[in-house]
Amino acid sequence: MIEIDDITKVYNTTAVVDRVTLTIEPHSICVIVGTSGSGKTTLMRMINKLVEPTSGHIRIDGQDIAGIPAYELRRRIGYAIQGHGLFPHRTVGQNVATVPKLLGWDKRKTADRVDELLSLFQLDPAEFRDRLPHELSGGQQQRVGVARALAAGPNILLMDEPYGALDPVIRAKAQEDLLSIQRRFGTTVVLVTHDMEEAIHLGDVIAVMDKGKLLQCDKPAEIIANPATPFVAELIGTSERPFRLLSLATVADHLEPGTPDGEPIDATASLRDAYAELLWSGRSALPVRRDGQLVGQVTLDALARLARPQ
Amino acid sequence: MTIGNLLRVLAFAILVLLLVNPDLFSGFFGLFARDTQPAIYNQGNLLDITINHLGIVLAATLASTIIAVGLAIIVTRPFGAEFLPLSRSLANVGQTFPPVAVLALAVPMLGFGTAPTLVALFLYGLLPIFENTLTGLTNLPPAVTDAAKGVGMTGWQRLVKIELPLALPVILAGIRLSTVISLATATIGSTVAARTLGEVIIAGLTTGNTAFVLQGGLIVGVLAVLIYDALSALERTLMLRTGQLGRASA
Numbered sequence: 001m002i003e004i005d006d007i008t009k010v011y012n013t014t015a016v017v018d019r020v021t022l023t024i025e026p027h028s029i030c031v032i033v034g035t036s037g038s039g040k041t042t043l044m045r046m047i048n049k050l051v052e053p054t055s056g057h058i059r060i061d062g063q064d065i066a067g068i069p070a071y072e073l074r075r076r077i078g079y080a081i082q083g084h085g086l087f088p089h090r091t092v093g094q095n096v097a098t099v100p101k102l103l104g105w106d107k108r109k110t111a112d113r114v115d116e117l118l119s120l121f122q123l124d125p126a127e128f129r130d131r132l133p134h135e136l137s138g139g140q141q142q143r144v145g146v147a148r149a150l151a152a153g154p155n156i157l158l159m160d161e162p163y164g165a166l167d168p169v170i171r172a173k174a175q176e177d178l179l180s181i182q183r184r185f186g187t188t189v190v191l192v193t194h195d196m197e198e199a200i201h202l203g204d205v206i207a208v209m210d211k212g213k214l215l216q217c218d219k220p221a222e223i224i225a226n227p228a229t230p231f232v233a234e235l236i237g238t239s240e241r242p243f244r245l246l247s248l249a250t251v252a253d254h255l256e257p258g259t260p261d262g263e264p265i266d267a268t269a270s271l272r273d274a275y276a277e278l279l280w281s282g283r284s285a286l287p288v289r290r291d292g293q294l295v296g297q298v299t300l301d302a303l304a305r306l307a308r309p310q
Numbered sequence: 311m312t313i314g315n316l317l318r319v320l321a322f323a324i325l326v327l328l329l330v331n332p333d334l335f336s337g338f339f340g341l342f343a344r345d346t347q348p349a350i351y352n353q354g355n356l357l358d359i360t361i362n363h364l365g366i367v368l369a370a371t372l373a374s375t376i377i378a379v380g381l382a383i384i385v386t387r388p389f390g391a392e393f394l395p396l397s398r399s400l401a402n403v404g405q406t407f408p409p410v411a412v413l414a415l416a417v418p419m420l421g422f423g424t425a426p427t428l429v430a431l432f433l434y435g436l437l438p439i440f441e442n443t444l445t446g447l448t449n450l451p452p453a454v455t456d457a458a459k460g461v462g463m464t465g466w467q468r469l470v471k472i473e474l475p476l477a478l479p480v481i482l483a484g485i486r487l488s489t490v491i492s493l494a495t496a497t498i499g500s501t502v503a504a505r506t507l508g509e510v511i512i513a514g515l516t517t518g519n520t521a522f523v524l525q526g527g528l529i530v531g532v533l534a535v536l537i538y539d540a541l542s543a544l545e546r547t548l549m550l551r552t553g554q555l556g557r558a559s560a
Contacts (some may be wrong), residue, residue: 050459074462085457089475089552098461148461158460218473 001026002047002156002188007056009042013253018212019056024205026155029182029189031203033196033235039212040192040223044158047190048077060156075099078149078187079156082164084141086133092118093129094145099152121177137171143177150185157182160190163198168180175202186281196235200224200244208232221248225309246271251288254306255296265298275303318539320419326531328525329357343521351522360529363506366424366499367492370431375485378436382443383469397440405437409495413502425501427506434495435488442484446477479548485542493534497526 002024009017011307017039024030034040045051058065065073085093093114100110115125121143133141139170142162149157159178163171167249179202182189200220201207207217208231216228224244227233251274252267262283264276267290274286278300285299291301328335332350340349350356381397384390409430416426450473458472474481500508507526514522 019481048460050456071462071464074460079457079460081453081456083453085451085453085460087454087458087472088451102462102467145457254440 001057001061002190003057003062004043004047005057005059007043007046007053007058009039010054010261013094015212017046017053020209020212020214021109021213022191022207022217024188027186028073028204029179029191029202030205030207031094031199032192032207032209033194033199034209035235037211038209040209040303041160043209044190045107045190048074048079048155050074052218075102075152076154076156078152078154080146080157080159080162081263084133084145084160086141086145086148088133091130091132092123092136095133095144096148098148103152105152113151118144120181121147125148134244134270139166139174142166142170142174144176146178146181150181153185155188157187157189160191162191162194168253171198178202181278194201197244200247204242208235208252221245224248243272243275245309246275246303246307249306251298252290254298254302255288256299256302258297259287259294260285260287260297261285264294266290267295271298271303271306274298275300275307278303312529318536321532322536325529325536328529329360331428332356332525339392339521339525341521342520342524343519345381347517347519347521349521351513351525353503353513354509356525356529357466358509359505359510360533363496363530364533366427366504366506367431367489367496370428370496371435371485371489372493373428373432374435374488375430375439378439378484379443379481382440382447383423386444386447387465387469401437401440404433407433408410409498410501413498417502420535424499424504426502427496427504430499431492431496438491439481439484442487443477443481446480449480450476476552479545482541482545482548486538486545490538491533493537494530497530 004020004022004024007020008015009018010174020039020043022030028178032040032044035274046053047060047065049065057167064153086092087098090098092231093111093197096114096117097110100113105113116130118125118128123140123143129138129142129145133144135142139192146159146162148284162178164173166174178189191202203220206215206220206223208215208223210231216223216232217297223232224236224241227236247270249271250267251265252268254271255267260283264287265277267288276286278286284301287294288296288298336349343349378401381401385394387398412430412433413426416429420426420429454472454476455468458468463471496504496506497508497511499506502510507530510526510529511523514520514524514526
C-alpha cells in the first residue's frame with residue numbers, strides 16, 4: 001500500500017503538486033491522468049524520491065520513505081519511462097540484469113531471471129540477450145524497459161507515460177501485456193498518462209490531476225458517471241461518456257438467453273465492441289460465443305440501457 | 311582495403327623505414343641539401359629522437375588527461391558545481407598562454423631540458439580534454455540518466471557504469487586534439503634543450519640545410535596524421551558499439 005499524505009512540492013514559488021492525499025491499494029493499478037504541467041509526473045517521482053517533497057509524507061506499507069536511502073528505495077521499486085531509457089552501451093541481458101546486479105544476486109539466479117523475463121515479454125532469450133538496445137524495434141525496446149523494471153520482482157512498479165512513443169497497434173499489445181503481467185505478479189502499478197482512454201482501459205482507480213491539485217480519485221465507472229469538476233468531464237469528453245462506460249465491461253458480464261442468427265461475437269469482447277458491431281451490421285442482437293460454443297446473446301436494447309450511469 | 315587505409319599503411323611503412331634506416335633516403339633528401347652539407351641528420355639517431363619526442367607527448371597528454379577529466383568529473387558533481395566557472399577559466403588560461411612564454415617562464419625554475427617542455431605541453435593540452443569531457447558528461451540522453459537514477463544506482467555507480475562509458479567517445483576526441491597539438495608544439499621544446507624532433511628542424515634552420523628541416527617536419531607531420539586517424543577510428547568504433555553514432559561529436 002502506498003499512502004501519499006498531504007504532499008506538496010514547490011518549485012520557486014509555484015506549487016507543482018499542491019497538498020495531494022492519495023492512497024493506492026496493494027495489487028491494484030492506479031492511473032494518474034492530467035494534462036502536461038498538471039504535476040502528475042512530479043507526484044509519481046516523489047514515490048521513489050527522484051523528487052524530494054517540500055512538505056508531507058509518503059509511506060509504503062506503513063514505512064515513511066523519508067527514512068530510507070534513495071538508492072535503496074529505488075531498487076525496491078520498478079521504474080519504467082517513456083523512451084524506455086535503456087543503457088545504450090549495455091546488452092539487453094545486461095540492461096535487464098541491472099537491479100539484480102545492484103542487489104548482489106549471484107550470476108546463476110540473475111541469468112535465470114533475465115531469461116524468464118525476456119520469455120515472458122515474448123523475446124527469445126537466445127536471440128535477444130546479447131543484442132544492443134539500438135538493434136531493437138521501438139516496441140521491443142519498450143518491453144525490455146518494463147522487463148528491466150520488473151527484474152528484481154518489485155512490489156511496486158512506477159510507469160511514466162510508458163507507451164507515449166509507441167504506435168497504436170503496438171501500444172494496445174503493450175497494454176494487454178501489462179494487464180496480464182500485473183495479474184500474474186500482483187504488482188502495485190502507478191502509471192502516469194495524459195490519455196483518458198488508456199487510463200480507463202488500465203486503471204482499477206483513476207486519479208485526475210490539474211494544476212497540482214488532485215481533482216478526483218475513483219473507479220473508472222464512477223469518474224465517467226459522476227465527474228467531480230467540469231475539467232474532469234472535459235477530460236472524459238462529454239460525447240464519449242456512453243462509449244467509455246460500455247468499454248469497461250465485457251459481453252460475458254451481460255449475457256442474455258437466446259441465440260439469434262448471424263456472425264457471433266466473442267464473450268471476452270467489450271460491450272463497446274459489441275455495440276459497434278451491432279451498429280455496423282444493422283442487427284438488433286448478436287449471438288455470443290465462448291470457446292466455440294454459442295452461450296447466449298447481447299442486444300441493442302440492453303446496451304442502450306448499460307450505456308447510461310446505473 | 312580502402313584507398314585511405316592503403317595510403318596510411320604506406321605512410322607508416324615509409325616512416326618506419328626512414329627512422330630505422332635513414333641512409334636509404336639520402337638520395338631524396340640530397341636534393342634539398344647543398345653539396346657540402348650532409349643529407350641526413352648526423353648529430354643523433356632519428357629513431358631515438360622520435361621515440362623521445364613521442365615519450366614527452368605521451369607523458370604530457372597523460373597528465374593533462376588525468377587532471378582535465380578529473381576536474382570535469384568534479385565540477386559536474388553536485389558538490390563541485392560551484393567550481394565550474396573557476397576551472398573553466400583556469401583551463402582557458404592554460405590554452406591562451408603561448409607555449410613559448412611558458413617555456414621562458416619555466417626555465418628559470420626548472421632549468422633546461424625536458425621538464426619545462428612537459429609543463430608547457432601539459433598546460434596547453436588541458437583545455438580541449440576538459441571542454442570535451444564537460445560536453446560528454448553534460449549532454450547524456452536525459453532518459454538514460456533518469457533511468458540510471460531510477461533503478462537505484464548510487465552517484466558513483468552512475469558515473470562509472472553509465473556516464474563515463476557513454477561520454478568516452480567525446481572525451482577521446484578531446485584527447486585526440488590535445489595529442490596532435492602537443493605533437494607539433496613539442497618541437498619548440500628543443501629551444502630549451504629538450505630532445506625532440508625540433509632539434510632536427512632547428513639544426514637545419516641554423517645551418518641553412520633544408521634537408522634537415524624537411525626531415526624533422528615530415529616525421530612530425532606524418533606522426534600527427536597517423537595518430538589523429540587512429541584515434542578517430544577508435545572513437546567511431548566506440549560510438550558504433552554503443553549505438554551513439556549521430557549523437558554528440560565534438
